[in-house]
Amino acid sequence: MKILIITPYVGANYGGIAKVVQDIAIALGSQGFNIDLITTNANDAQKLDVVFNHWLDQGKYRIRYFDSWNKHDFILSLSLITWLFKNINNYDIIHTHTIFSPLILITQWLCQRKKIPYLVTPHGMLEPWALSYKSWKKNFYYNIFEKKALQKASLIQVIANLEADHVQSLGFKHYVIIPNGIDHNEFAFLSDPESFYQQFPQTRHKTLILFLGRIDPKKGLDLLAPAFARVHSQFPETHLVVAGPDNIGFLSTVERFFAEAKCLNAVTFTGMLTGKLKYAALAAASLYIAPSYSEGFSMSVLEGMASGLSCIITTGCNFPEAATAKAALIVEPMADAIADALNYCLSHPQEAKAMGNRAREFILNNYTWEKSAKKLIDVYKFLLIKNSCQNPSVNFSEKA
Template sequence: MKILFIAPYIGAVYGGTSKMVTNLLEGIGSLGVTIDLVTTNANGSNTLDVPLNEWITEKYYRVQYFSCWHRDDFIISLSLINWLFKNVNNYEIVHSQTVFAPTISITHSICKYFHIPYIVTPHGMLEPWALSYKAWKKRIYYNLFENTTIQNSSAIQAMSSFELKNINSLQFQNTVLVPNGIHRQEFETLSNPEIFYQQFPETRGKTLILFLGRIDPKKGLDLLAPAFAKVYNQFPHAHLVVAGPDNIGFMDKAQNYFLQAGCLDAVTFTGMVSGTLKYAALAAANLYVAPSYSEGFSISILEGMASGLPCIITNGCNFPEAAKAEAAHVVEIDVNAIANALIECLSNPQQAREMGDRAREFIFQNYTWDHAAHKLIQVYQTVIDREPLPEFLA
């Protein structure tokens, strides 16, 4: 089996999508499948400092970067498209990452031309909120390009049961459910929070509420600001950590939300955190919050739960299973609902810790990259053999 992944970007500033792609590659490659990735050197307003037009060998896969023209997450790479024309026939299946991306739309057309089956992972971009954001542009693009090329795919990977339902509501039938995961070994031993305190000393001795995600309109920071202001009024030792990259220039607006809510002095914006510093932030935190309007299936939520944190997430995060398992507070997309759940956790610390313990075990048992890799390999083999998609994945 020889698989080609294609993503318009894997720069860290693009958040969970990039992490999911590389983690899946590692998981699939570790099971003995030959897997390559082609992508661009886009990285927000900058570019990655990587060799171009040559294979770079990672532990379980190869990656090749191509130059591109890009503005924010709108990316076009003529050199990558040219490479696909010459090389796509060397693969049994192509797995594309995200939609509403010109390079990906062209990839699907190339696959159809050469009769190479392809699988599409939308990464939440077909969710109702995502479709309504900049709706008129997306409607035109969707009708001209996306609808037909997605219909022609061999499978569409949804990452949550809600996303599966929403994709099916768009009259797509060839869907499979393969959730994201975490590497269990990264969370079996928690990191030293001192690393985080040293870099952000204003957080030492505080009750920390952690937001871990991109600074982006869909992440619900406009809801979190007034919600946290209510919390801060009752718990003056509470401190909010907003950890994540700003790759679309949204930071000033986000900070203004907290300024207007009167709680900016109790908020630390760290910028992007990764590696040791990210794990230290998770270890230092007392609570995790994800006030999103829309998600595909958030890796950072899985990381918060795997760290044993009591988590407050909205139903826009598409994780009803967490509520069913009593492993997280899943609330409405509403300021008061978010504030009340945070206040409940802070008012009942023992109960909150018990929920965090349940969350940790729930993630370890159900949401790892090993699980995801095994499921996707079964999907690949089914597509290659031209058989019906596995029923238990639909």
């Protein structure tokens, strides 16, 4: 079985989706399948310095980059489309990542024309908040183009139970739930925080609260500012670390949120952290906070929990299972609720530590890429059988 994964970007400036796509390619390749990944050199305002139009061996999969034009996450690549026209018939399954993308739409149209099964992973882009943000553009695109492509997809992969409910409310019944995961090996041992302290010395000897994600309106930083201000007044040793890229020029607005809340001097903006420095930041932190209005299924939440941190996340993070397992505090996306949860953890450090230990065990036992890859392989096999039988009565909608 030959599987082609396509995503408009793998540049780290686009956040978690870029990492998810590469991690799942590794996990699928580790199961012995032929995995090819095609993408572009887009990386928001920058470009990836890569070789074009050649297969690059990544160990468990191959990747091929194409030159592109982009404005933020609107990405076009004539060379990628040309390659698809010539080569799409070489694959048994096409797996597309993200929606609201012309490159993805053209890929899906080709799959329909060539009768190749395709799986769509929207990564939370069909969530109510996501659809309402810049809705005038999205409504037009969705109703004219996206809805039909989703209807004709072989399956829609959603990554959380709540996302499945939202997808179903839009009229789509052909879905399967396969969550994101983490690489167990990356979290087998906790990192040393020293390299983080050396690069950001103002954080040393502080009780660090870590936000790890893009600086974006949906991330709830407007809620975190007044919440942290209230917490910092009661716990002056606390310090907030905001770690993530500023894709859309939103940083100055976020800095204003904290300035107006009169706590900007207790906040460090690190920019995007990757590799050892990111793991050092996780090791240095005492608490992890995700105040988001909307998520698909946040990779950084999984990383925070796998690091054994006490995690406070909102209902917008689509992870009620963490509350059921008593592995995180889940609150409504409101400043007072976030502040109350932070205060509780800071006031009850032993209970917070125990919750962090439960979180680490919960993630490592249930949310790994190996588990997700095995479920995806079952889906791919099912789609091949269904396509060969052309049996429209077959249904794979389930909570996997």
